[in-house]
């Protein structure tokens with residue numbers, strides 16, 4: 001099982017993040033937010049968008 005999140009729906013970036021679990025995916029997106037957007041504390045609104053963007057394959 002692979003979990004994917006299209007970041008276009010989350011922060012507007014044209015990349016898809018993949019991970020083996022939702023926890024791993026969330027942590028990867030948090031790293032992306034910190035590195036690319038300088039967001040150190042993910043706001044609830046963004047976390048909500050992320051949860052909606054996650055798809056299982």
Ligand SMILES: [Zn+2]
Nearest residue numbers: 007011013036
């Ligand atoms: Zn981004």
